Amino acid sequence: MKEFELIDKFFRVRSHQRRDVQIGIGDDCAVVNVPQGQSLVVTTDTLVSGVHFPENTPARAVAHKAVAVNLSDLAAMGAEPAWLSLSLCISDVDENWLDEFSLGLQELTDYYSVQLIGGDTVKGPLAVTITAQGFVPRDQALTRSRARPGDWLYVTGTLGDAGLGLDMHQGRADVAPKHRNFLGNRLNYPTPRVLVGTILRRIATSCIDISDGLISDLGHILTSSGCGAQLAVDKLPLSEAMRDSVGAEQAIRYALTAGDDYELLFTVSEEQKGNLDLALTSASVSATCIGQINGVQGKLELRHGKDRYEFEGQGYQHFS
Numbered sequence: 001m002k003e004f005e006l007i008d009k010f011f012r013v014r015s016h017q018r019r020d021v022q023i024g025i026g027d028d029c030a031v032v033n034v035p036q037g038q039s040l041v042v043t044t045d046t047l048v049s050g051v052h053f054p055e056n057t058p059a060r061a062v063a064h065k066a067v068a069v070n071l072s073d074l075a076a077m078g079a080e081p082a083w084l085s086l087s088l089c090i091s092d093v094d095e096n097w098l099d100e101f102s103l104g105l106q107e108l109t110d111y112y113s114v115q116l117i118g119g120d121t122v123k124g125p126l127a128v129t130i131t132a133q134g135f136v137p138r139d140q141a142l143t144r145s146r147a148r149p150g151d152w153l154y155v156t157g158t159l160g161d162a163g164l165g166l167d168m169h170q171g172r173a174d175v176a177p178k179h180r181n182f183l184g185n186r187l188n189y190p191t192p193r194v195l196v197g198t199i200l201r202r203i204a205t206s207c208i209d210i211s212d213g214l215i216s217d218l219g220h221i222l223t224s225s226g227c228g229a230q231l232a233v234d235k236l237p238l239s240e241a242m243r244d245s246v247g248a249e250q251a252i253r254y255a256l257t258a259g260d261d262y263e264l265l266f267t268v269s270e271e272q273k274g275n276l277d278l279a280l281t282s283a284s285v286s287a288t289c290i291g292q293i294n295g296v297q298g299k300l301e302l303r304h305g306k307d308r309y310e311f312e313g314q315g316y317q318h319f320s
């Protein structure tokens, strides 16, 4: 199968079609229209086989994850996703693999109404690079840098599940059969928090998606904002699968340090708390308050109830 036949069969005909795409796959470039009053928000992420996902990961999951991590970055800025480009590096043309891969891509592009508008296909070790573009009303993008002392710290969903899912897959964690599906999906089919991101635009003071683990990503907010934080480890949202599978301390460790959950971590001022609750309820989205920003620059203090929580996780003390 020739390259252009492959692109036609697997990527062009299956993509969701948007009206703001003047020219999509098939020419030298795509031509798209950005709505008036909106800023274009752009992000790229590469997933390399054996590095960012285990080599035996199903093609559908590889596609899902590659798209989801990019949409998650857009969500963290409050952007609504619109277009994707795909650079695909494959060792050979395996039609079954490509079929599964493009179905995984199709599922997410349909669900989020985004269109694949171009890309590149090359031969080499398996790697997937996606560039995602979206819109945010001018001057409303969420950033990491505007958290202020007194702001409350929130996180969506539950934490640590993808990390536990990976350990389960690699035989390092013993998980009851009834939780295996949930944890496997949290690892391979993360849900980008696109709706929450757009809801937070006028409410949150800062936002980031958790790709490297809570402590590490919170560190980015603290560094960029020039603040510190107090974090209540007894408030960390844990799934039933997590609570059933490991002890309390181990669960906290997963929640604090494991990556790949793609939940949103954000800060909200005291005045906006009521608006946040209203907005989350009307969108049927859950978020948990896990701490508060303070003025102690670059320092993260972990607490369990009234006590200090000692934790030897890497780099939690100083971010400055």
Ligand code: ADP
Pocket: 007, 011, 024, 025, 026, 027, 028, 029, 086, 087, 088, 116, 117, 118, 119, 120, 121
């Ligand atoms: P060029 O040589 O001009 O860069 P290509 O032959 O690489 O063009 O690609 C032809 C068309 O197919 C272009 O519109 C390109 O964006 C698209 N394309 C190539 N690979 C992919 C892919 N993996 N996914 C989506 N579109 C692709």
Ligand code: MG
Pocket: 027, 028
């Ligand atoms: Mg060209």
